[in-house]
Amino acid sequence: MIFTAALLLMAGMTLMLVRLLRGPELYDRVLAVNSFGTKTVLFLCVFAFLIGRPDAVDIALLYALMNFIATIAILKFFRYRTLDIALSKMQRRGDHT
């Protein structure tokens, strides 16, 4: 059963790969990478059970935590052509709500 789930997730990854290669917009590619990442996280979780190594869940956790950093960088790259500007004003201490 777990194996079937893993295969289904891999099929989903393959579909994402098709979308990634096909585009047509760059945003479609970003979306595909993003979704591919989510599926990889799920696959790693499932796979941890399949091979009986809970360590794989740590890797999934890492991706779940950090995959969106790349997306934010891509957003900045697209919109501002630079990585070093601020997206948001710093709220100094004392601005607490």
Next chain:
Amino acid sequence: MSEFLQALDIIRPYVAGAVLILGAVIVFLGASGVLRLPDFYSRLHAAGVTDTLGTLLVLLGLILFSGFTLLSAKLALVGMFLLLTSPTATHAVANAAHKSGLKPLLGTWRSQPPKDEPGNNT
């Protein structure tokens, strides 16, 4: 009472497997939606299916498998972080597309009735 709990324990793997498979199927459906839908903005919604219900069910199934363990707690953390970060990432992509002037498809859109090859409509 304990018999009931025992019965629960016996059916638990089956329930877990069913939930897991359902989740994986939903992930797959979401992925096929990303291929099938006509434009970038509508594909976001299909990806959202994977990100939300698919994620929840797959992780729930795995949690049911492992029972009340530390691994379950970690899986729950994976779910929490995914539910926190994936809509953020989706928002970021949508925002970038919108700001750069990518026009969404509006009005009414129908897939061509005679043919539904997934993904031939881009």
Next chain:
Amino acid sequence: MSTDFLTPLDAFTIIDLVFMTMLVVVGIAIVRLKDLFAVVMLSGVYSLVAAAWFVSLDAVDVAFTEAAVGAGISTVLMLGAMLLTAREAAPTKPIRHWVALLVVCATGAALLYATVDMPSFGDPLSAPNAYVGLEYLKRTGADTGVPNVVSAVLASYRGYDTFGETTVILTAGLGVILILGMGSPLRKKKKPAPAKTKTNTNKDEIIGAHHVVLRVVSKMMIPIIIIYAAYVQFHGDFGPGGGFQAGLIIASAIILYALIFGVEAAKEAVPPSLVRLGAALGVLIYGGVGVINLLLGGKFLEYNVLNPTHPAHGQELGIMFVEIGVLVTVASVMLIIFYGFTSRQPDISDKDW
């Protein structure tokens, strides 16, 4: 190699084959695409597939490193590098295509020829599974008290190698400093405004309520990422992880901060001078542990002497400190590279360097 295909396709072979196919497809696509941006996206996917595949090969430590690099930092750094160059790959002259093809074909043929001599996957008689590898597996527990053999080999048995690798990372950071500079904060502060106006956006778009979602979520995630890095750092003894990965993760947290609040703010909180210091300090910590061992009468990086009554504890302690040194260097060098790339925008006049 050949015997693999004679056995019936079991479950894991299918998974391995699918992943390898994906890697090949992505690789070919990377070569064929001209749009560098799409190439960056594809290399992100390449890393994801590679991580999943390494897990399926039971190489969890390698997968973890791949994930730590691929999840955030490599994409960010590649985008940073792209900002310094054109968005599309320059077309190469056809004649060079042929030469390249020839070289690739020759190398490929040589590699294929070499595979014939390789032991088949999981062969108990192959070199890694026989002599020294077995010895490591047998003795690690008693020698070092560290359950994860990979960590023990990395930081203790092969401590010299890792020391060398840490130095290599420092050297890489130095190279980036030499080529791109560090974007000294004092000089940039004098004219922060012109550096920002050249982007074709008006001010209220840059700073405003537009990115509330990103800000709120990122602020929540930054401490969580840091604590996760600490977990990875200190549990390298038990599972995958260690200084390399933790350093990458901490650097990612600060890069995330820099992406949201601007590199200037990040430089204020984690100044380049500190980062420069850290890069060298990490190597110093690593070497310092070795020197302390020397002073205590042992050999260089022989951690046993750290706890004479209980050598295995000494090993554990030594590995911990050494890993901290690796963490400091790796995190610092990643930030050096990030600062170097981002502060070297084309629209900033170059005469400052």
Next chain:
Amino acid sequence: MNVSNESRIGVFMGYALSLTTAMAVLWLVLSGHYDSTLLLGLGAGSAVFASFMAWRLHILDVETSPYHRLWRFVLYWPWLLMEVIKTNITVIRTILSPDMVLTPRMVRVKTLPDTDMGRALFANSITLTPGTVSVDLDSDEIIVHALLKEMTDKAGFADMAARSARASGEKPADKAGGMK
């Protein structure tokens, strides 16, 4: 905001404390080694370090450390879960239907929570329910892309906004000082 210096420090310490506690709990969940004093000590140190970094990065405030309000979110979550399941079923049905009919819309939602926390939660809740994606968050509106026109129901958005405002700890009278 007119807060006296002392109470500001008090509030600040509160955030530091709640963040450190939350990080320590997270460490315990991740670690799973409760017998080693060394690891427990390192965990405590790491939690303090995470808080220190938050302070160092000037982000030690309610958005970084909302953990003392977690229970409000716990109350919000089941409702959101039901919405997520409902909208998921709709979207999956749409994707699966052989002759797919989409009525995509871009709508502006004007009712927003007051604080940035609440807005972020609202925008993410919109994105989490498939069929609607928050495309842009402005100071007075959210632009939402909806897959089907049934999903652009004003009252539904207003309800969700009110709930996410409550979940992010907003009291009706509390006029928050977030960015306007």
